[in-house]
Amino acid sequence: MSMEASELQDLSDDADYAASQQQGSASMMRCDSEKRSSSSEHEGAELIYTKDNVAIHPTQFASERISGRLKLTKQDSVLFLSWIPYKGEIPNAKLSDKDRSLYTITAVPFTEVRSIKRHTPALGWQYIIVVLSSGLAFAPLYFYSGGVREFLAIVKQHVFLARSAEDTNVLLVNDFQSPLQRTLSSLELPSSLPVASGQSTYPSDGGGSSNDNRISILSQYGLRKQKSHDPTRDLSIHLLEKFSLVTKFARETTTQLFSENNGFGSIDKRRNNQPVHSYPEKLSNIAEEKHHESSHSYPETDRLDNEEISNDIDVPADPLEFNNLSLVWGKPRQSPMGREEFTAFLDSEGRVVDSKALRKRVFYGGIEHQLRTEVWPFLLGYHAYDSTYAEREYHRSVKKKEYEDLKLQWKSISAEQAKRFTKYRERKGLIDKDVVRTDRAFEYYEGDDNLNVNIMRDILLTYSFYNFDLGYCQGMSDYLSPIMFVMEDESESFWCFVALMERLGPNFNRDQNGMHTQLFALSKLVELLDTPLHNYFKQNDCLNYFFCFRWILIQFKREFEYEKTMLLWEVLWTHYLSEHFHLYVCVAILKRCRSKIMGDQMDFDTLLKFINELSGHIDLDSTVRDAEALCICAGENGAASIPPGTPPSLPLDDGILYPQDDDIL
Amino acid sequence: MSYAYLFKYIIIGDTGVGKSCLLLQFTDKRFQPVHDLTIGVEFGARMITIDNKPIKLQIWDTAGQESFRSITRSYYRGAAGALLVYDITRRETFNHLASWLEDARQHANANMTIMLIGNKCDLAHRRAVSTEEGEQFAKEHGLIFMEASAKTAQNVEEAFIKTAATIYKKIQDGVFDVSNESYGIKVGYGGIPGPSGGRDGSTSQGGGCCG
Numbered sequence: 001m002s003m004e005a006s007e008l009q010d011l012s013d014d015a016d017y018a019a020s021q022q023q024g025s026a027s028m029m030r031c032d033s034e035k036r037s038s039s040s041e042h043e044g045a046e047l048i049y050t051k052d053n054v055a056i057h058p059t060q061f062a063s064e065r066i067s068g069r070l071k072l073t074k075q076d077s078v079l080f081l082s083w084i085p086y087k088g089e090i091p092n093a094k095l096s097d098k099d100r101s102l103y104t105i106t107a108v109p110f111t112e113v114r115s116i117k118r119h120t121p122a123l124g125w126q127y128i129i130v131v132l133s134s135g136l137a138f139a140p141l142y143f144y145s146g147g148v149r150e151f152l153a154i155v156k157q158h159v160f161l162a163r164s165a166e167d168t169n170v171l172l173v174n175d176f177q178s179p180l181q182r183t184l185s186s187l188e189l190p191s192s193l194p195v196a197s198g199q200s201t202y203p204s205d206g207g208g209s210s211n212d213n214r215i216s217i218l219s220q221y222g223l224r225k226q227k228s229h230d231p232t233r234d235l236s237i238h239l240l241e242k243f244s245l246v247t248k249f250a251r252e253t254t255t256q257l258f259s260e261n262n263g264f265g266s267i268d269k270r271r272n273n274q275p276v277h278s279y280p281e282k283l284s285n286i287a288e289e290k291h292h293e294s295s296h297s298y299p300e301t302d303r304l305d306n307e308e309i310s311n312d313i314d315v316p317a318d319p320l321e322f323n324n325l326s327l328v329w330g331k332p333r334q335s336p337m338g339r340e341e342f343t344a345f346l347d348s349e350g351r352v353v354d355s356k357a358l359r360k361r362v363f364y365g366g367i368e369h370q371l372r373t374e375v376w377p378f379l380l381g382y383h384a385y386d387s388t389y390a391e392r393e394y395h396r397s398v399k400k401k402e403y404e405d406l407k408l409q410w411k412s413i414s415a416e417q418a419k420r421f422t423k424y425r426e427r428k429g430l431i432d433k434d435v436v437r438t439d440r441a442f443e444y445y446e447g448d449d450n451l452n453v454n455i456m457r458d459i460l461l462t463y464s465f466y467n468f469d470l471g472y473c474q475g476m477s478d479y480l481s482p483i484m485f486v487m488e489d490e491s492e493s494f495w496c497f498v499a500l501m502e503r504l505g506p507n508f509n510r511d512q513n514g515m516h517t518q519l520f521a522l523s524k525l526v527e528l529l530d531t532p533l534h535n536y537f538k539q540n541d542c543l544n545y546f547f548c549f550r551w552i553l554i555q556f557k558r559e560f561e562y563e564k565t566m567l568l569w570e571v572l573w574t575h576y577l578s579e580h581f582h583l584y585v586c587v588a589i590l591k592r593c594r595s596k597i598m599g600d601q602m603d604f605d606t607l608l609k610f611i612n613e614l615s616g617h618i619d620l621d622s623t624v625r626d627a628e629a630l631c632i633c634a635g636e637n638g639a640a641s642i643p644p645g646t647p648p649s650l651p652l653d654d655g656i657l658y659p660q661d662d663d664i665l
Numbered sequence: 666m667s668y669a670y671l672f673k674y675i676i677i678g679d680t681g682v683g684k685s686c687l688l689l690q691f692t693d694k695r696f697q698p699v700h701d702l703t704i705g706v707e708f709g710a711r712m713i714t715i716d717n718k719p720i721k722l723q724i725w726d727t728a729g730q731e732s733f734r735s736i737t738r739s740y741y742r743g744a745a746g747a748l749l750v751y752d753i754t755r756r757e758t759f760n761h762l763a764s765w766l767e768d769a770r771q772h773a774n775a776n777m778t779i780m781l782i783g784n785k786c787d788l789a790h791r792r793a794v795s796t797e798e799g800e801q802f803a804k805e806h807g808l809i810f811m812e813a814s815a816k817t818a819q820n821v822e823e824a825f826i827k828t829a830a831t832i833y834k835k836i837q838d839g840v841f842d843v844s845n846e847s848y849g850i851k852v853g854y855g856g857i858p859g860p861s862g863g864r865d866g867s868t869s870q871g872g873g874c875c876g
């Protein structure tokens with residue numbers, strides 16, 4: 001009997017091990033059980049390759065790295081990969097055998113491997129990431145003594161490897177599909193989801209399982225799966241597995257970013273070490289069942305996680321938040337992009353050479369304030385990325401003239417004409433009332449007779465003529481305020497605002513259609529990413545998601561302080577991971593509060609009030625990281641949950657943009 | 666602090682009539698000319714005493730613009746009282762009262778107590794709606810009526826308290842089944858102002874309504 005099989009038995013009554021099997025190597029579990037039943041095991045397996053000193057890094061701490069041996073074996077012409085941590089090596093008391101077994105890779109057949117990503121930096125350790133057909137990924141395997149190339153060469157002798165068109169460091173295994181099919185299927189459910197069979201392989205009735213939430217939840221899922229084939233249920237199981245694995249994967253990548261950095265390293269560490277430092281603590285909790293960390297330093301919002309649920313209400317577990325691990329695991333936020341860095345994105349004539357790279361950079365760190373004037377117009381689509389300095393200068397001057405002309409349209413309305421122009425009077429009245437109620441505590445707009453308040457009024461009034469169908473609606477001034485503060489020029493502010501409204505105008509439709517589609521998409525995303533929470537909202541008549549109305553209407557402007565709002569906006573406006581990243585931000589915040597919401601059994605009113613009062617208490621960086629993680633995790637399924645044309649996507653057809661009702665304004 | 670009853674109020678009316686200022690004057694006893702316009706809904710709360718009973722008012726301050734009507738409608742559910750506000754210096758805000766009332770009648774429970782407030786009565790020199798017109802409208806529609814000023818605080822306290830007193834009387838008269846929370850009333854601990862059990866009404870779900 002092979003080493004891995006004996007380990008399996010040693011730990012078979014171990015809840016953690018079972019859970020790790022469920023999440024970690026779900027797809028191979030099936031083949032394990034098959035093999036066990038045929039009792040041939042690995043006896044006839046031919047050893048192809050072994051490599052010592054291959055390690056995984058569960059945390060960024062050197063002391064918690066786990067070394068082991070990587071092996072390739074072959075049986076019945078199928079190649080298997082395994083990685084077994086060295087026994088008895090106790091690098092750190094915090095890391096128990098359980099932790100280590102969590103990472104064990106027990107003979108995965110290459111028929112179930114989708115791809116291998118290799119990293120062979122000139123400096124630092126080489127590593128590979130093995131991604132399974134199901135979309136799951138194992139933690140990166142670090143080759144301390146080198147040899148990734150040789151490893152791949154050997155693999156190549158036994159299976160078909162093809163370089164991915166998208167990333168030359170990704171080697172696709174046995175990939176005979178067309179590229180299109182590949183993308184389409186990359187995130188779909190494997191046709192035979194190994195849940196039902198998985199259920200039979202872990203001891204749901206074993207010792208200690210009754211006080212182990214995870215097991216009971218999993219069995220519950222398994223049972224329900226057997227009863228009815230609810231596709232969303234399948235998906236959430238799938239995500240459950242995927243997320244927990246990817247969680248580890250991402251933590252690795254995080255670590256990686258920290259160790260072999262790219263210029264922002266030192267600053268990153270200073271700015272971001274807080275959330276990162278919480279990982280090892282979180283990780284150590286894997287073994288200590290439901291141990292609620294209490295006093296580690298963590299952003300304020302952690303309070304919201306409500307680790308101490310006051311009453312006995314049994315809050316359904318977050319399917320994505322296995323083992324009480326924190327969700328915080330998107331890439332660490334970088335420091336804002338500075339001028340030098342930005343200049344490097346431009347060619348000699350001022351074109352942005354690689355707009356995607358620029359958007360990525362902004363997505364991960366935002367922009368230094370002084371630079372926003374230059375970058376926001378690109379993000380908003382006012383300037384084209386491929387425009388030159390000269391073209392932009394010209395564009396500005398043309399637009400300035402155009403703005404002055406537009407402004408003249410209402411400037412030239414005489415008092416006599418105004419008397420006969422109710423719509424104009426009403427709009428002007430509304431705008432006059434609202435500009436004096438917009439960010440007046442912020443110094444740029446404070447004080448009596450503030451010039452900027454007047455400019456804001458002029459811009460909004462001009463906009464209501466430029467887009468007479470949409471007109472003016474409350475909330476617009478919330479968007480305009482930071483734009484003016486950044487652009488510091490009336491015409492430029494106007495056109496940036498226009499560009500923003502091209503996408504977000506539907507938020508202000510008379511019929512609120514744009515808002516309703518977004519709230520609907522949000523409900524779909526929550527259903528996908530947190531089915532129990534979705535069900536809770538459903539049962540409590542909260543499915544209209546009106547409690548997120550303000551978040552979406554003005555993209556969290558009232559939830560964060562001014563500077564943070566600008567940072568969030570530029571992240572959202574990159575459309576880097578998704579045009580609808582703001583919806584993932586909503587999901588991220590809701591997930592942080594899920595146990596509070598469900599534990600307190602909040603009804604609609606209570607929930608609305610609770611969400612309102614989160615304002616000023618949300619940690620932006622960790623929320624964005626959660627959202628990033630959720631967005632990646634949801635993948636194609638997330639995108640598919642969002643109906644086409646949902647703002648800020650551009651409208652589907654170019655019919656009437658802003659449907660008119662015929663009363664009042 | 667514990668309460669005998671918790672009443673949910675909603676403040677409605679056109680934008681700019683002074684809803685948020687009235688709320689702030691009532692909860693914080695101050696007038697803040699510089700504040701942000703309301704997006705969605707905002708909340709305020711204050712304890713008052715009626716018939717020696719501590720009553721907590723939980724007040725929902727809504728956005729008034731027409732576009733947001735559909736969402737505002739979802740806030741009526743379970744409101745025991747409403748303050749319907751217009752601006753005595755702007756005729757159109759008075760003209761829109763009927764449509765606000767229609768919303769309230771449609772989406773709130775039938776026993777909701779409605780107080781009509783003609784706000785900004787400190788600006789008498791710019792008055793565009795007479796006191797009599799306000800009284801007349803209230804009488805026609807069975808509302809309580811007051812002119813008030815969020816700026817000078819005139820009648821602000823009175824408006825909120827009188828509304829509560831009316832609701833309280835309805836409870837005494839058995840108009841409400843107080844165990845049914847759709848009336849916007851939650852029953853606290855039998856009116857005994859307990860020795861600060863640390864239980865704040867705003868977080869207590871149902872506040873022991875069944876006990």
Ligand SMILES: Nc1nc2c(ncn2[C@@H]2O[C@H](COP(=O)(O)OP(=O)(O)O)[C@@H](O)[C@H]2O)c(=O)[nH]1
Pocket residue numbers: 437679680681682683684685686687697698699701702703729784785786787788813814815816817
């Ligand atoms: N003179 C005067 N001004 C008021 C009074 N109440 C509100 N205002 C002003 O009216 C404007 C709108 O008030 P606000 O409370 O924001 O209106 P809301 O939209 O109904 O919430 C603000 O500029 C206030 O300063 C009042 O009683 N007297």
Ligand SMILES: [Mg+2]
Pocket residue numbers: 684685686702703726727728
């Ligand atoms: Mg207001």
